[in-house]
Amino acid sequence: MGKRLVLFRQRNGKPAALEDRCLHRGTPLSRGRVCHGHLQCPYHGWRYDGKGEIQSIPALPSLPELATIRNFPCIEQDGYIWVCLNQEPAQDKPLFFENLNKPGWTSFHMKTRFSASVEACLENFLDCPHATFVHNRWFRSPTGRRVDAVVHTLEDGAVAEYFEEPREKSVVWWFLSPGGSTMKHTDRFIAPATSKVDYHFSNGRHYTITSSCTPVTDQVTEVYTVISFKIIGFGPLVRLFFEPLSRIIIRQDVVMLDATQENNIASDTSQITITPADLLAPHISAWRSALKNGHNPPVPGKEEKIELRL
Ligand code: FES
Ligand SMILES: [Fe+2]
Structure with missing residues (x-):
């Protein structure tokens, strides 16, 4: 749907999906890396949590008030991660691949x-x-x-x-x-x-x-x-x-x-x-x-x- 997303795993192992764009200069966060459950931008090292909130800016001693990156609801099921571009998904569960992981299949x-x-x-x-x-x-x-x-x-x-x-x-x-x-x-x-x-x-x-x-x-x-x-x-x-x-x-x-x-x-x-x-x-x-x-x-x-x- 033309949206650039970045997905990463948080500390609790759950996936998070954010808009793939750093608030600082717009660099793709998908080129960064995950540090202790936070996503780090590759340009100046700003770190974001799964909600898209800034957790640290290496060049500053304390965090100023800043906006957040858009985050999207996502769910992991049977090895797939489903992301909903609406804040309110229309259904609680995504599609179910019914015979995947069924005994005998x-x-x-x-x-x-x-x-x-x-x-x-x-x-x-x-x-x-x-x-x-x-x-x-x-x-x-x-x-x-x-x-x-x-x-x-x-x-x-x-x-x-x-x-x-x-x-x-x-x-x-x-x-x-x-x-x-x-x-x-x-x-x-x-x-x-x-x-x-x-x-x-x-x-x-x-x-x-x-x-x-x-x-x-x-x-x-x-x-x-x-x-x-x-x-x-x-x-x-x-x-x-x-x-x-x-x-x-x-x-x-x-x-x-x-x-x-x-x-x-x-x-x-x-x-x-x-x-x-x-x-x-x-x-x-x-x-x-x-x-x-x-x-x-x-x-x-x-x-x-x-x-x-x-
Ligand atoms: S562009 Fe992301 S930290 Fe500067
Ligand atoms: Fe065909």
Whole structure:
């Protein structure tokens, strides 16, 4: 969101988030260091506590009355630190990566920078048709077969469920999906900035891919992805293969989204086209524009059936 922040750990081990700008000359405090739980500016050594209050100025015998640096509420949960740019967070708890650290599950993390808006990233992560092109043979191969889908609107977003998806001719399915099993696949948008893809097989195998998008600017998004899976007995072994494979696939998306944004900026129109095959795109846009403009979000409890070819 265009804000420069500096994070550090206080003496009690808790994280603190401050605006990354020293009150003295504006030097980035993130170039400094932490001394006894205080953050020290690298230029003249002023030290700040976690609230952004000055604790010492090395060149002065006593502290004058000075302003404080803006501090932001932050919370540490499951190895992530969440910062809220409002003084009053709208919810007490940040997003919960539900299968991370669950017994029997194996997880890994990815951090990816896209030259794309949060909306474009979310649409991409929840869009099946692109996978048959961008990830052809890696993830999905086009078969032209009919796939039925149902989209439900929810209290916090929307979810699409797919039925009878083709699962042949791709590296991912060959490796991850057990032959003869049935699969339940849902793609879920959780407002404002999260996607969750869930594959659950009849023999108990289960994969979830949760991506939380942080807007660096309107055109750059940092995506934090947690991939969790449950395969009895083989988790760490499967990860050896699954992790590099996931990185190849996400790179393919980065290339496509970067090229798309670059082209859209260069064009004299921002017009795009949404069809019924863009299952969750209208829901993502409706929610995000409602939140941005302070309007009511879309109502939950609606259902829509769509016929696709994948
Ligand atoms: S600029 Fe930070 S101490 Fe001088
Ligand atoms: Fe993709």
